[in-house]
Amino acid sequence: MVLTGRAALLAAAGVVFVALAMPSWAGVGLVVAVVLLVCVVDMLLAGSPRRLQFSRDGDNAVRLGEQAVVQLLVTNPGRRVRGLLRDAWPPSAGVLDPPHKLDLPSGERRRLVTHLVPTRRGDRQAVRVTVRSIGPLGFAGRQGSHEVPWTVRALPPFNSRKHLPSRLARLRELDGRTALLVRGQGTEFDSLRDYVPGDDVRSIDWRATARRGNVVLRTWRPERDRQVAIVIDSGRLSAGRVGDAPRLDHAMDAALLLAALATRAGDRVSLLACDSAVRADVRRPAPEDVLPSFVNALANVEAELVQTDFRIVVSQVLERLGQRSLVVLLTGLDPAAIEESLLPVIGPLLRRHVVLLASVADPHLAELEATRTDLLEVYSAASAARTRLDRDRLTATLTRAGVTVIDEPPTQIAPALADTYLSLKKAGRL
Amino acid sequence: MSTPVGRGTAESWRALRTPMLVTGLIVLAAIGILIATSARTSGPFSPDSTASDGARALATLLKNHNVSVHSTETLDDAQQPGDGKTLLIGPGGSLERADWQQIANAGWSHLVLVRPGSQALSVLAPGVQATGGVLAERSRDAGCDLPAAVKAGTVTVSGATYSAPENAIACYGDGINSTVIRLDLGGRIVDVVGTPTTFTNGELAKDGNAALALNLLGTHGDLTWYLPQLESTSSGPADKDAPPLIPPDVRYIAWALAFAVLVVAIWRGRRLGPVVAERLPVIVHASETTEGRARLYRRSQARDRAAAALRESALGQLHKAHGIPRRSDPTAVVATVAARTGRNPAMLYELLYGLPPQSDAALMSLSQQLDVLTQEVRHP
Numbered sequence: 083m084v085l086t087g088r089a090a091l092l093a094a095a096g097v098v099f100v101a102l103a104m105p106s107w108a109g110v111g112l113v114v115a116v117v118l119l120v121c122v123v124d125m126l127l128a129g130s131p132r133r134l135q136f137s138r139d140g141d142n143a144v145r146l147g148e149q150a151v152v153q154l155l156v157t158n159p160g161r162r163v164r165g166l167l168r169d170a171w172p173p174s175a176g177v178l179d180p181p182h183k184l185d186l187p188s189g190e191r192r193r194l195v196t197h198l199v200p201t202r203r204g205d206r207q208a209v210r211v212t213v214r215s216i217g218p219l220g221f222a223g224r225q226g227s228h229e230v231p232w233t234v235r236a237l238p239p240f241n242s243r244k245h246l247p248s249r250l251a252r253l254r255e256l257d258g259r260t261a262l263l264v265r266g267q268g269t270e271f272d273s274l275r276d277y278v279p280g281d282d283v284r285s286i287d288w289r290a291t292a293r294r295g296n297v298v299l300r301t302w303r304p305e306r307d308r309q310v311a312i313v314i315d316s317g318r319l320s321a322g323r324v325g326d327a328p329r330l331d332h333a334m335d336a337a338l339l340l341a342a343l344a345t346r347a348g349d350r351v352s353l354l355a356c357d358s359a360v361r362a363d364v365r366r367p368a369p370e371d372v373l374p375s376f377v378n379a380l381a382n383v384e385a386e387l388v389q390t391d392f393r394i395v396v397s398q399v400l401e402r403l404g405q406r407s408l409v410v411l412l413t414g415l416d417p418a419a420i421e422e423s424l425l426p427v428i429g430p431l432l433r434r435h436v437v438l439l440a441s442v443a444d445p446h447l448a449e450l451e452a453t454r455t456d457l458l459e460v461y462s463a464a465s466a467a468r469t470r471l472d473r474d475r476l477t478a479t480l481t482r483a484g485v486t487v488i489d490e491p492p493t494q495i496a497p498a499l500a501d502t503y504l505s506l507k508k509a510g511r512l
Numbered sequence: 513m514s515t516p517v518g519r520g521t522a523e524s525w526r527a528l529r530t531p532m533l534v535t536g537l538i539v540l541a542a543i544g545i546l547i548a549t550s551a552r553t554s555g556p557f558s559p560d561s562t563a564s565d566g567a568r569a570l571a572t573l574l575k576n577h578n579v580s581v582h583s584t585e586t587l588d589d590a591q592q593p594g595d596g597k598t599l600l601i602g603p604g605g606s607l608e609r610a611d612w613q614q615i616a617n618a619g620w621s622h623l624v625l626v627r628p629g630s631q632a633l634s635v636l637a638p639g640v641q642a643t644g645g646v647l648a649e650r651s652r653d654a655g656c657d658l659p660a661a662v663k664a665g666t667v668t669v670s671g672a673t674y675s676a677p678e679n680a681i682a683c684y685g686d687g688i689n690s691t692v693i694r695l696d697l698g699g700r701i702v703d704v705v706g707t708p709t710t711f712t713n714g715e716l717a718k719d720g721n722a723a724l725a726l727n728l729l730g731t732h733g734d735l736t737w738y739l740p741q742l743e744s745t746s747s748g749p750a751d752k753d754a755p756p757l758i759p760p761d762v763r764y765i766a767w768a769l770a771f772a773v774l775v776v777a778i779w780r781g782r783r784l785g786p787v788v789a790e791r792l793p794v795i796v797h798a799s800e801t802t803e804g805r806a807r808l809y810r811r812s813q814a815r816d817r818a819a820a821a822l823r824e825s826a827l828g829q830l831h832k833a834h835g836i837p838r839r840s841d842p843t844a845v846v847a848t849v850a851a852r853t854g855r856n857p858a859m860l861y862e863l864l865y866g867l868p869p870q871s872d873a874a875l876m877s878l879s880q881q882l883d884v885l886t887q888e889v890r891h892p
Binding site: 083084085086087089090092093094096097099100101104105106107109110113114117132134135136137166168170171172173174181202209210211212214225226227228229230321322323324328329384385387414442444446447450451454457458460461462463464465466467468469470471474 | 817
């Protein structure tokens with residue numbers, strides 16, 4: 083049973099009635115009886131919310147920060163239903179609309195639109211639709227709920243896609259597809275052309291020169307059809323919040339930029355998100371499918387507060403990569419965790435593949451180290467300095483072991499990773 | 513497609529009837545138990561209490577000697593006609609003078625006042641005065657010719673003492689004041705007993721206590737055992753004529769208002785569907801551990817560790833800026849930096865490789881000097 087302000091008003095009028103007209107038990111009883119009677123009759127006359135039928139339609143996925151539109155189709159086979167309808171979603175689904183006003187005559191159907199701006203990555207499921215049906219007198223009504231399942235997936239935003247055009251331009255330069263006809267320094271034979279003074283004499287193809295009579299040069303282009311395995315650490319190292327998002331989200335952004343770039347460069351990209359278990363796994367999708375499948379797989383990955391088991395990571399990567407490939411580990415540079423769990427098991431990976439470790443640095447540490455006006459800040463600066471020294475030492479250890487390390491702040495990590503990939507390609511190390 | 517959730521009316525009734533039935537049974541049982549136990553009295557000197565300060569033993573003894581004991585806590589029972597009966601008035605309670613007068617007018621043949629107050633004494637036992645003194649507990653002889661006391665012999669006595677008028681029999685006292693006094697008011701016998709503990713379960717078996725109690729109380733076959741309560745039925749005659757402080761109408765308005773408030777509460781209280789809960793991810797700042805360590809340094813005053821970190825960090829920057837090989841020894845580093853910056857080598861050595869600072873001020877100045885040195889490197 084639901085009461086309205088009108089019922090409250092009636093009860094208040096009852097107080098005045100008792101005070102002025104009937105100050106007795108009979109008066110009180112009369113007021114209570116009248117209010118109850120009116121409310122019960124009105125409630126019985128209200129249309130049943132339970133008999134309504136619902137179905138949904140609309141967006142299934144939305145990039146984080148953009149708006150999704152979900153429609154709700156309400157059919158009323160019973161008596162006229164007037165009142166309110168609330169389409170309930172979890173708070174982070176970001177429902178913009180207040181409860182809908184509903185006036186649905188018998189046998190009719192309405193389309194109600196709910197606008198969502200999710201505030202967090204991942205699947206957001208509609209909880210329930212609650213209808214409050216007020217009777218014709220407007221004193222009381224009935225309320226009932228329906229479960230109308232629908233899921234809107236909030237996808238990683240891929241903010242770093244703004245860096246893609248410039249990196250693609252550099253890739254074309256590398257490829258030799260630009261108008262300048264600058265050939266790259268890769269290792270794959272591309273074509274023969276006439277020698278121009280200034281070319282590297284080591285590139286002269288003597289056999290072709292002998293055939294043609296003039297000096298002919300072999301040109302090379304960067305390798306294609308290489309494999310890139312992107313591994314995102316979803317363990318506790320990625321849970322740390324840098325700026326306004328966890329390391330994990332920055333890592334996803336960088337991974338998406340790298341995936342887009344590597345796909346354009348003709349490489350096959352696969353993705354693994356892993357902590358103590360595999361959370362997302364995309365194996366060599368078709369080129370046009372890379373970004374959608376990655377974004378979908380990453381939508382529901384959250385940082386877990388467990389230590390990442392790098393043995394799983396290594397065995398998974400080894401299992402899916404045949405030829406020599408680029409393995410990109412997106413994790414944090416935490417000396418204890420990396421030295422204890424990654425370094426002992428990384429050997430097999432380093433022997434067969436090129437390993438790149440990318441970590442999101444916290445710009446707050448540099449701030450802490452720079453400000454030293456009072457004693458606490460001096461201690462903070464010392465502590466930040468110690469952290470940085472530990473990271474530098476770890477970077478040196480990893481570099482000695484043969485791992486390329488990128489340690490950049492959140493705004494720089496995605497372009498830095500793309501640049502490192504391009505320079506590896508340029509150097510023919512893939 | 514949609515599924516209705518929650519219960520319909522018929523379902524609600526089916527789901528709720530068992531709990532409602534059980535609740536009803538529990539309420540009925542509680543009411544029944546209350547009724548069954550309400551007749552019984554409790555507390556000190558109660559004939560139903562088996563505690564050591566109760567008087568169940570005495571009541572049982574009296575019943576065994578064919579005295580019917582009627583225990584009550586209501587004033588009306590004490591004010592009913594009592595010809596040929598005994599009324600025992602227990603200690604405590606706060607009755608008005610008019611109430612005592614009513615009891616006096618009821619015509620009890622035998623009144624036993626156990627440790628009475630001054631008001632009860634002045635109405636029921638004129639001439640007897642409370643002295644305010646207390647008798648230490650020990651066995652005493654009666655010291656009087658009251659038959660009941662003489663038959664009982666020595667009795668363990670303790671409690672309030674009273675002074676008796678000339679015509680009274682006073683027993684168990686210190687010679688001047690007594691704890692047991694019998695007044696004969698012509699057709700009514702009044703006993704004043706200042707020692708209730710003598711008759712309680714804990715003490716009844718000692719000496720001649722039981723005998724004294726039986727002889728005192730067993731004079732008639734019908735004993736009303738009245739324990740006065742704190743309430744009083746009579747209000748002063750002035751109150752009855754005065755206008756009531758609250759007009760009676762206000763009561764009905766208040767009830768109507770309460771109903772209106774209930775309606776408003778239901779109107780505002782019902783939500784449009786349940787609150788939606790959500791599992792949120794844990795938020796940890798990446799620099800949390802670093803800041804924690806800074807607080808730890810400060811609390812333990814780890815100046816040596818802090819200084820070492822600051823020096824190492826500064827040295828790293830100097831190495832990079834001046835192209836000093838990583839493994840060079842301190843003197844070489846100091847020489848190079850001194851040559852580049854024009855500083856005193858001895859002071860530079862002290863700054864970069866000196867002893868850890870001994871005070872917070874020294875740590876502050878060390879940090880500032882290192883900062884200046886590295887700033888010079890960055891912005892020559």
